[in-house]
Amino acid sequence: MSNPSLLLFSHIAEGPLYDSTAYTECKLQPEEPLYGGGIIVDRLGNSASWVKIEGAGSALIRASLKTENETIKCVGTVLAKHGCWSFLKGGFVLNSPSQLSTLFFQNADDRDVNIEITSSSLQPFSFQQWSTYQQYMINTKRKRAVTVHVSDKQGKRLQGLEIDIEQVSKDFPFGSAIAKTILGNLPYQDWFAKRFNAAVFENELKWYATEPEQGKTNYTIADQMLQFVRANQVIARGHNIFWEDPKYTPQWVRNLSGSDLQSAVNSRIQSLMSKYREEFVHWDVSNEMLHFDFYEQKLGPNATLHFFETAHKSDPLATLFMNDFNVVETCSDVNSTVDSYISRLTELRHGGALMDGIGLEGHFTVPNLPLMRAILDKLATLGLPIWLTEVDISSTLDKETQAIYLEQVLREGFSHPSVNGIMLWTAMHPNGCYQMCLTDNNLQNLPAGDVVDKLLKEWQTGEIEGQTDEHGSYSFYGFLGEYRVSVKYGNRSSSSTLSLCQGKETRHVSIQM
Numbered sequence: 001m002s003n004p005s006l007l008l009f010s011h012i013a014e015g016p017l018y019d020s021t022a023y024t025e026c027k028l029q030p031e032e033p034l035y036g037g038g039i040i041v042d043r044l045g046n047s048a049s050w051v052k053i054e055g056a057g058s059a060l061i062r063a064s065l066k067t068e069n070e071t072i073k074c075v076g077t078v079l080a081k082h083g084c085w086s087f088l089k090g091g092f093v094l095n096s097p098s099q100l101s102t103l104f105f106q107n108a109d110d111r112d113v114n115i116e117i118t119s120s121s122l123q124p125f126s127f128q129q130w131s132t133y134q135q136y137m138i139n140t141k142r143k144r145a146v147t148v149h150v151s152d153k154q155g156k157r158l159q160g161l162e163i164d165i166e167q168v169s170k171d172f173p174f175g176s177a178i179a180k181t182i183l184g185n186l187p188y189q190d191w192f193a194k195r196f197n198a199a200v201f202e203n204e205l206k207w208y209a210t211e212p213e214q215g216k217t218n219y220t221i222a223d224q225m226l227q228f229v230r231a232n233q234v235i236a237r238g239h240n241i242f243w244e245d246p247k248y249t250p251q252w253v254r255n256l257s258g259s260d261l262q263s264a265v266n267s268r269i270q271s272l273m274s275k276y277r278e279e280f281v282h283w284d285v286s287n288e289m290l291h292f293d294f295y296e297q298k299l300g301p302n303a304t305l306h307f308f309e310t311a312h313k314s315d316p317l318a319t320l321f322m323n324d325f326n327v328v329e330t331c332s333d334v335n336s337t338v339d340s341y342i343s344r345l346t347e348l349r350h351g352g353a354l355m356d357g358i359g360l361e362g363h364f365t366v367p368n369l370p371l372m373r374a375i376l377d378k379l380a381t382l383g384l385p386i387w388l389t390e391v392d393i394s395s396t397l398d399k400e401t402q403a404i405y406l407e408q409v410l411r412e413g414f415s416h417p418s419v420n421g422i423m424l425w426t427a428m429h430p431n432g433c434y435q436m437c438l439t440d441n442n443l444q445n446l447p448a449g450d451v452v453d454k455l456l457k458e459w460q461t462g463e464i465e466g467q468t469d470e471h472g473s474y475s476f477y478g479f480l481g482e483y484r485v486s487v488k489y490g491n492r493s494s495s496s497t498l499s500l501c502q503g504k505e506t507r508h509v510s511i512q513m
Helices: 127-141 186-195 220-231 258-275 294-299 303-314 338-350 369-380 399-415 447-458
Strands: 005-009 044-054 058-067 071-081 086-093 101-107 114-125 143-151 162-170 174-178 198-201 235-243 282-287 319-324 357-360 386-393 419-424 464-467 473-479 481-489 492-500 507-512
Touching: 044 058, 044 071, 044 101, 044 127, 044 369, 058 086, 071 338, 071 369, 086 369, 101 114, 114 127, 127 143, 127 399, 143 162, 143 481, 143 492, 162 473, 186 447, 198 220, 198 419, 220 235, 235 258, 235 303, 235 386, 258 294, 258 303, 282 303, 282 357, 294 303, 303 319, 303 338, 319 338, 319 386, 338 369, 369 386, 369 399, 386 399, 399 419, 399 447, 464 473, 473 481, 481 507, 492 507
Parallel strands: 143 507, 174 198, 174 419, 198 235, 235 282, 282 319, 319 357, 357 386, 386 419
Antiparallel strands: 005 101, 044 086, 044 114, 058 071, 058 101, 071 086, 143 473, 162 464, 162 481, 481 492
């Protein structure tokens, strides 16, 4: 058995703004504790510690939490190493506030290691504090100040002009999975296109769908779905080239080995990527490789690296992603801890793979928002775009609870500055959806659909009407995206477009009448 370490917190900390600091490197000396240390006095909490081990080269260390009323088995993990300090950052949600809390640290596989802990903190947050910080981040990262200046042809600023501002597109990709059920279903197509600016095909690009028999490829359904995407100016993610789970690998592929299998995978990449070159903005290259390794078992340890290298050569403009589950959903899955993800990604990049995206599926049951944020913080240190790629809430919960949890997850994702897009896993089928539907079969909103519509409206700048001031200017604060700006001056009018991208300074736009 390992020798678990524990820390008892008995002093009260104030409640500052959330600290997004995180580290992935192993340091010779630990940093100072976040927040100066603390004890939980509310229901949401952020945990951080520096960890070092003796007795093994490395070990997965899991932190658990015990209060007067409950025990949380996992609040965070870190792949700790001998001879240097590693940063463990996690979080938790309590059923009731606590005045006394104990953190336990233990080797996840129970090997005999000594664990040294320093610079620890448990910082409490109320639900209101958490929500306030989310909104603060949305206002600073998803919006920007704009000032429109209007003048005549001589450069004189014009006061009192009527100005109308309308957001016509959004910068942030927010979308959903679609399936072949959308084909020919005009009401469904209209419903989708009015809401989303991104799509992903649920199953129609997977190998078992495009080549169920060796040598007999069929992209008819995928082509028709792509036509819908193009017609509605919706970006699309490519999902996926390979799925490491043998359960979802075509039977004929499972029967191959050696050079025959290598030839088949080369043909798969060439066929798929040459046909859809520059059509899909992303590709999930080797899906769920933290949990499964069918191809590396069959073709050797460099199989995944080969997939990424070949995919990049075939479509160099596409962003290539890792994609896996239970990374942000929980810290109890030893296969997909945040450090497992970072280690695998780093290994592939060092091998020469041009991997540019972090895909987090996001199949939640009960979300742990502080843990989710802590993991996003740590992944953000890699400097790569992060996407939530398959978000839904478990069907084991009733529809009202699904909606509550969905809103929590979406707000958390949208408020994190390193999350570059969110995809829902809510493709419609006659018998329902994978876990969660947004509407019934008549396209009437279910509670989760109401949440999506509410947030779509909240995260868009409504139509703005006003007049230029004494300086001939009009200022507003808007969500990032494209705008149409219309100005009236007597019997004359002018209309122009404005692109609002991320930036800290005010965006200044000049219009001449």
